[in-house]
Amino acid sequence: MSADRAVLDRALARGEQEGGSVEFKERLTKDLHLSEGRLESLAAQLRHRVLSGDGEATYVVGVTDDGGVAGIQPDAFSETMDVLSLLAEEAGAHIDDVQTWDAGDTDGIVGVATLREGAVLDTDDDHIVVGTAGHVDHGKSTLVGSLVTGQPDDGQGGTRSFLDVQPHEVERGLSADLSYGVYGFDERGGPIRMDNPDRKSDRAAVVREAERLVSFVDTVGHEPWLRTTIRGLVGQKLDYGLLVVAADDGPTKTTREHLGILLATELPTVVAVTKADAVSDERVAEVEREVERLLRDADRTPLSIERHGVDAAIEEINEQVVPVLTTSAVTMDGLPVLDELFERLPKTDHDADGDFSMYVDRTYSVTGVGAVASGTVRTGRVEAGDELLLGPMSDGSFREVEARSIEMHYHRVDEARAGRIVGIALKGVKEADIERGMVLVPRDSAPTPVREFTAEVMVLNHPTRIDDGYEPVIHLETVSEAASIHPAEGQLLPGDSGIARIRFKFQPYLVEEGQRFVFREGSSKGVGTVTDVTPAE
Template sequence: MLEPREVPLLHGGAGTSGTSAGANPSGNKTGAGALAAPASSSSSPAATLVAQEFLLRRRCPPAALFEFRVAMCGNVDSGKSTLTSVLTRGCCDDGRGLARAFVFKHKQEVMTGRTSSVSENHLGFSAEGGVVNYALLQPHRTEAELRPLAPAEVALHLATSSAAGSAGTTGAHVTRQYTAKELATHSSKVVTLYDLAGHERYLKTTVLGMTRNMPDYACIVISANNGIQRMTKEHLALCLALKLPFFIVVTRIDATPPNVHDETLSNIHKLLKIPTVRKLPYPIRRRDEVILAAKNLRHDRIAPIFEVSNVTGVGIPEVLQFLNLLPIRKDWRQARTMAKEMIIDSTFFVTGVGTVVGGIVTQGVFRVNETVLLGPDGFGNFRPVIIKSIHVKGVDSSAAEAGKDAALCLKKEKRSAIRKGNVLVDAAQSPRSFWQFEAEIVILYHSTTITANYEPVIHSATVRQSARITYVAQEVLRTGDRSLARFHFLYRPEYMKEGQRVIFREGRTKGIGTVTKVMCDPDELVLAKNKLRKKLQEKLHTPGGPKRAA
């Protein structure tokens, strides 16, 4: 009767009743009394199996709200940034790139129209399922007038902004700003959308965003007029390698001829049915299909397909309802009882506060004034640091538990001494860093063969570094082969665990694997060769260096 997640769907019928742990039935407009319906009297006994479905979501403080992450993937110019902006701001695009400017982070992104970094955007839902972002963006509003838009009202809201955009006005986009604290205060569930780069030049940034940010789901955006491209397949392969459930959003349906639109959908269905993917295409055409797709996506057997237009707003309400109904994929309760661990994915300095590190808490609970270990440094060592303060979604908090995206202020630490990929771990533990690891790998694609001394780039939870293959169980590896291989990092030891999934690439993705063994001691011969090669490269690039003979 109850879904085994924090956001349950309850089925109400004759003689049925129930509530979730911590749920507030009085907060549901339908009322908990509607969960029970009397059976009709007849000569033979009868019972109503399912009468209605109810979503019960507890009202909770900002530090305890539900949170999951979605990676926005897809080829360049497919509309990922525009879709992210339309979902989080509730204003339709003008067809000339107005909406995507609100999610870009750098000047070159605005000039080229292409995302080159990982952009983090938040979408908040109230306990009743309304979109909190649209209420916070209303101009000239007061706190008493704040009312999240219900799913049925989103279509009218988008139609109004679309009409304003087609009339040549920008009034629909002249809205007030809101802070992360405001969004967390008025939300019961927050969906973090990671807008990733689609160009092949920034594939390493995309892989980093999909490994280090630990998304729960992936959204693969495909342009209806461009169809499936090479980078679309590349991102799909990454989702399969990381075992991420994904759904597909087809954009620009308003500007695509019918024959091209039908061909794109046909190609999507064919791609999902190939043996290496094996997903059931599930086109979304009705509201009840949205509910079924949201309930079954986490089982990783179906691939819901949405068709939207960022200019007219068609299909956007269905995507919002889908994100609202998606359950929390990972149960963090057991992880909260384990030793502390946090992955650092960003560092910055706040004047008057100090050095702040941001990231995802993967294990345990971090508290203010606790001493934890920070590392590894270039030599693989960890040093003690003190947590000065903690913010969760912009709200000051006394603790940050596993599953939360938090920012920790560290006392008397220089930002230059901390790098992305460092971790914070429990001081009671004795963490170690490793130069080598063994993994069971699968070659996804390679034009030739892979042997010992091959040097790909390793991507994992905290790792992005070149490594050399020093041992392969088979003599040579080709596309589709499986084997045991040993990797040796070239520059510094890294923090890794057995069972951790790794991706290795050289340009395009080459293969995936699972760590089976980690080793602390380096191979001095590998380090000596790498050091000698670096010296030769420095001499060649130094003015007045060795010249070639005529």
């Protein structure tokens, strides 16, 4: 719940006035307030409030007509927001923000909804998603923080704090989970950034105003959290990778590990040499040569943006050609080049025309809204009000749910398409029942979860050989699950490719042919592609 009640107190103090923009509602119900005749009347009232407020209205929910705080139960508040959203749509407006508080002596809540004129954001844009990777303290989060704010770093990683999501991460200067950032570009290609990414309203404003959006999935550089990094690079529907290498440190074992994951998933990647301000020009040139050797050793072609230009980088970037540039978040050198790249790089192909699917990456609960499942839309599109299936549960079953509302970087949208990072508020399920690795699909689909599938696998690294029954962790979409590998030929050696049967150890998941995955256990690592999900006879 919101800690600062000033917004509520101001709305109550202004009160309902004939020509004012504030409206009090104790609660709204679908049966009563969406009935014939009532809907039109309430929509006209809402339209009047929005026009009176020069395009913005404030609805206080959970209060009596005279402004007395009554409070309503969370389920009733959720239904009220559903009805208010429909009324706003009818009136040519949308809900822009919702804040809630305890109602005091009662166990209910009171809330303030801000409504704005105009339809909810049209998300049919050229939105790209970039996943960052690189060794700890090589400047991933700092670089992204400076990109999304336009602010130079203080030399101590100050701008990275805009992306960290846990207090202990800020204290230690290490990221321990995925974090997200966003900025965009206007119709002329000029950047639209955030003054303060810690303010939800700043992020929402970027989404609302930008013609083109760039979202960052900032992964984890510290070795103990490599599993989280793999989840970020495999489990999100990324368009591009951004690998950072610090000029004062050069490529490390973790750099090679992260590069291997990026290349194994065939993700077009840019390498940024960071911290150029901290070393001599000779050292920068030395690290650039090390990066180029690293790429050539991985059978990739480095392309120096300094030598060949941005046009060449945009034209040539693919799974084989990797543009390289030098940057400094302190002096901001190289960041305008990254701006131009991200403004011009094409959206990679996503299956926007197929049926909707989204693997769950995170879950949380919002008072007055309920359970929220967060992730990247994998295929198709989803609209608020869609009837969906969530699962599989541990027994392989799916649960019927409804997409109550959709948010993208704190901005409410009425639909989301493939490649968007969104949070979907779900009706019909508790947050405790949603787990990472579950999938959301249309209710009229017939998803078949599997415990076993066949795949073509390649062993990238292993100290000896992979024998029948070897048990690594499989990272497929947002699934991270122990599984046993059963090579068709009985064993696989480092560098070998072959067919194998793979069985999840604990429960079934939704797996489809063509999906790529990474498997890892200790220093062992490999990749694979699902070739058959037919149950073994």
